[in-house]
Amino acid sequence: MQDSISFFTGFGINDLLFLGEAALKTLWISALSIAIGTLLGTFFGWLLHEGKLVASFTIAPILDVFRSVPLIIQLVLFYNFAPIIGLNFDPFASGVVILTFYTAALVASVARGGIEAVPASMRRASRSLGISYWQDLFYVVLPIGGRAVFPAWIGVVLGVMKDSALVSVLGYVELLKASQVLITRTQEPLLILAIAGAFYFALSYPISRYANKFEQRWSK
Amino acid sequence: MFDYNFHWRPVLRTLPDLIQAGLTTLEVATLSMVIGILLGLCLALARMNMTGPLKWLAVTWIELARNTPALFQLFFFGFGLGAIGINLTPYTIILAGLSFNCAGYLAENFRGGFQAVPDTQLKAARCLGMNAWQAYTRIVIPQVFRVVYHPITNQMVWAVLMSSLGMLIGFRELSGETQFFASRTFRIFEYFAVTAVLYYVIVKLILAVSRLLAMRLFRY
Numbered sequence: 001m002q003d004s005i006s007f008f009t010g011f012g013i014n015d016l017l018f019l020g021e022a023a024l025k026t027l028w029i030s031a032l033s034i035a036i037g038t039l040l041g042t043f044f045g046w047l048l049h050e051g052k053l054v055a056s057f058t059i060a061p062i063l064d065v066f067r068s069v070p071l072i073i074q075l076v077l078f079y080n081f082a083p084i085i086g087l088n089f090d091p092f093a094s095g096v097v098i099l100t101f102y103t104a105a106l107v108a109s110v111a112r113g114g115i116e117a118v119p120a121s122m123r124r125a126s127r128s129l130g131i132s133y134w135q136d137l138f139y140v141v142l143p144i145g146g147r148a149v150f151p152a153w154i155g156v157v158l159g160v161m162k163d164s165a166l167v168s169v170l171g172y173v174e175l176l177k178a179s180q181v182l183i184t185r186t187q188e189p190l191l192i193l194a195i196a197g198a199f200y201f202a203l204s205y206p207i208s209r210y211a212n213k214f215e216q217r218w219s220k
Numbered sequence: 221m222f223d224y225n226f227h228w229r230p231v232l233r234t235l236p237d238l239i240q241a242g243l244t245t246l247e248v249a250t251l252s253m254v255i256g257i258l259l260g261l262c263l264a265l266a267r268m269n270m271t272g273p274l275k276w277l278a279v280t281w282i283e284l285a286r287n288t289p290a291l292f293q294l295f296f297f298g299f300g301l302g303a304i305g306i307n308l309t310p311y312t313i314i315l316a317g318l319s320f321n322c323a324g325y326l327a328e329n330f331r332g333g334f335q336a337v338p339d340t341q342l343k344a345a346r347c348l349g350m351n352a353w354q355a356y357t358r359i360v361i362p363q364v365f366r367v368v369y370h371p372i373t374n375q376m377v378w379a380v381l382m383s384s385l386g387m388l389i390g391f392r393e394l395s396g397e398t399q400f401f402a403s404r405t406f407r408i409f410e411y412f413a414v415t416a417v418l419y420y421v422i423v424k425l426i427l428a429v430s431r432l433l434a435m436r437l438f439r440y
Contacts, residue, residue, distance in 0.1 A: 068377075068423040069416045070384035073395060077412045084224045084409065158287075165289035169388065176292060189299035197288050197296070204287040 011186045016195070022178030023199040029174060030161040033096050037103025037160070038153070044104055045111025046137075059108075066105035072166050074098050079170050095167035099160060106156045113152065114145030147218065154211035158204050165200075175199055230405045231414050241397035242418050248386070248393060249379040252315055256322025256379070257372065263323055264330035278327070285324020290382045293317045298389050310391035318379055325378075329371040333364035366438060373430040377423050384419070394418060 044063060048055045066074065079094045089097070118141050126140045127133075168177035179196035183189045231238075266278035285293070294317035301308060308316065337360055345355035387395035394415060402411040 065416075065420060068381075068420045070381040070395065070419055072384050072387065073398075073412055073416050073419060077409065077416060080409045080412065162287075162289040165291045166385075168291075176289065176295070180295075183299060189295075189303040193292070193296050193300045197284075197292055200288045200292060201284070205283065208287060 022175045026174040030164040033099035037100040038107050041104035041107025042111045044108035048112045049115045063105040063108050071163050091170035091172040103160050110149050110152045114149035117148035118145045151211050151215045231410045234401050241394045245383050245393040248383050252318035253379050255319040259323035260326030263327035282324045282327050285321050290321050291385050314386045314391050329368045333367040336367045337363045
């Protein structure tokens, strides 16, 4: 007769699928916030470049806050602040909002650097050729400046993807949280952490290698 | 306006404790930066000059540190090593995790710094009769230091921000202390808001000190 019930079960193929699914969630939340955050950040970067004095007293300090306060504090703060002003956000939505602003704050300085990387003489030349301001921005500044700061942008993307692990504090089951759940059940931390780490590595390493190649090709 | 009553008094009453915890945060971040700089220097040199297992170790370390989330690394030092019988205290976990992470990131900065110093500097130093140790410590490293000074400052800020992850492994630094008080009083928003301000102040202090130091160090 069995006198003890086993609470802990072994690690099976279903668990691997569970981790894979969680990796997709990590990918989804980071892709969403990076996409929106990049657009927003580029806009902020443009504002920082154009409205020099005004912007440096208004949006620059606000963006600075997102860079100077730990993401985990931002997440907890926003998650607890949203209900106060009557917004009922689930962990995923709160995570996306904060990650988006976090990305935007990081991208803003990158975008500003990109705009400033385009020589003023080149922009004047394009304007002299009869190109409008917006055309100049999209057809001259974007391709040239974008290329100059592409590696920096990839750095931001990888950083945000790794930092998305922190959304687990709010209870969103992404890769790291899923590994925690499995560890509690199977009691095999080393194996599961190794697998979760391998997933992160597989998401991040190819992108960073690609960015390196790109940078080397452009520095020639 | 709000359906919520803000209670700041409990937060103000425990403010000295929070500031004390902020000092712990600074202590951990500084210590891990010191270890990280020493290890990062070794890793960068091993990656550039060594062959065989040492180079392989350095490359693995750097890529693992850079391509997995910091929180994952902390969990690894906490739960992962715990599984094979190495039980570290929260303080050691956070110190080990942060040092591991910082070393990986700084190694790449140092590598860039070493590449920025021309080869001829080392050769000239050797020609003047210095031995390898003297040439490195008196000629190459001071020049590398100038290049990597700004990245080191950035990394120091990151170390402070990353130490907030101590909250998740039960370490009572600034975030952990906040979490402790917040769960005791249920004033989650107020506590985390004050903590966010404290982090902001710490980061600004570090940047100011770094700027002053730079003025003193790079006078010539």
